[in-house]
Amino acid sequence: MLVATAVPVERDAVAGALPAPAEEVRLPGALLCRTGAGWDLLAAGVGPALAAASTAAALTAAALAGRPYGLVVSAGIGGGFQPDAPVGSLVVADAITAADLGAETADGFLPVTELGFGTVTHRPPESAVRVAAEALGARTGTVLTVSTVTGTAARAAALRARHPGALAEGMEGFGVAEAAAAHGVPVLEIRAVSNPVGPRDRAAWRIGDALAALTEGFGKLAPALESWNPHDHQ
Numbered sequence: 137m138l139v140a141t142a143v144p145v146e147r148d149a150v151a152g153a154l155p156a157p158a159e160e161v162r163l164p165g166a167l168l169c170r171t172g173a174g175w176d177l178l179a180a181g182v183g184p185a186l187a188a189a190s191t192a193a194a195l196t197a198a199a200l201a202g203r204p205y206g207l208v209v210s211a212g213i214g215g216g217f218q219p220d221a222p223v224g225s226l227v228v229a230d231a232i233t234a235a236d237l238g239a240e241t242a243d244g245f246l247p248v249t250e251l252g253f254g255t256v257t258h259r260p261p262e263s264a265v266r267v268a269a270e271a272l273g274a275r276t277g278t279v280l281t282v283s284t285v286t287g288t289a290a291r292a293a294a295l296r297a298r299h300p301g302a303l304a305e306g307m308e309g310f311g312v313a314e315a316a317a318a319h320g321v322p323v324l325e326i327r328a329v330s331n332p333v334g335p336r337d338r339a340a341w342r343i344g345d346a347l348a349a350l351t352e353g354f355g356k357l358a359p360a361l362e363s364w365n366p367h368d369h370q
């Protein structure tokens with residue numbers, strides 16, 4: 137299993153739930169933290185492009201070593217749409233959607249798929265989403281990937297109008313999912329809500345609480361996913 141977070145403090149929060157010792161493995165474009173429990177952890181960088189590049193490097197290295205990953209988990213803190221995803225709660229993505237990948241037109245936003253390109257949504261295996269959500273006691277819904285953190289009520293409302301099932305937003309999930317899809321590896325995204333999506337209010341961030349939720353969550357998630365069959369993709 138590969139867990140891709142954005143920054144080292146998120147990676148370390150996940151590592152806090154897994155058995156030591158951890159060994160560092162330097163790869164071209166990625167520094168893997170290998171736990172003794174079959175989980176490789178990667179601080180893949182902030183934003184979808186760097187997260188995709190780093191995750192792809194780790195996936196390629198594993199494939200070339202003849203030990204391909206069975207699952208990639210994009211994990212980290214994120215913004216929660218209120219009131220459905222309160223600060224401190226965990227969200228499991230049933231859809232990982234690039235919310236700002238497209239074109240702005242006089243008639244509104246057009247996703248790249250309507251321009252004839254690529255994809256804007258990856259859907260994690262239903263069975264893995266179910267197992268993860270039950271283990272975590274988390275809600276499931278769309279997690280949006282944005283390149284610009286939402287900072288106004290108007291933008292939050294526009295995103296919710298376009299994606300009524302959205303519970304959270306982050307900046308890496310879609311990039312990690314693109315890399316996983318290119319390797320034919322299933323993907324999950326887990327967000328621990330550190331702040332509400334909406335008007336910028338740094339005083340309202342609860343990063344420590346979200347990181348603690350991530351550690352507590354992975355303590356339950358890891359054993360649950362270890363018994364998930366990666367060949368059962370439904």
Ligand SMILES: O=C(O)c1cccc(C(=O)CC[C@H]2O[C@@H](n3cnc4c(=O)[nH]cnc43)[C@H](O)[C@@H]2O)c1
Nearest residue numbers: 142182213214215285286305306307308331333336
């Ligand atoms: O300066 C701000 O107003 C601001 C608000 C929220 C987050 C940031 C970041 O720079 C953190 C980006 C980092 O954390 C994840 N994250 C956390 N909260 C959000 C959010 O509300 N929307 C999108 N991403 C968020 C993200 O995945 C990055 O890794 C700054």
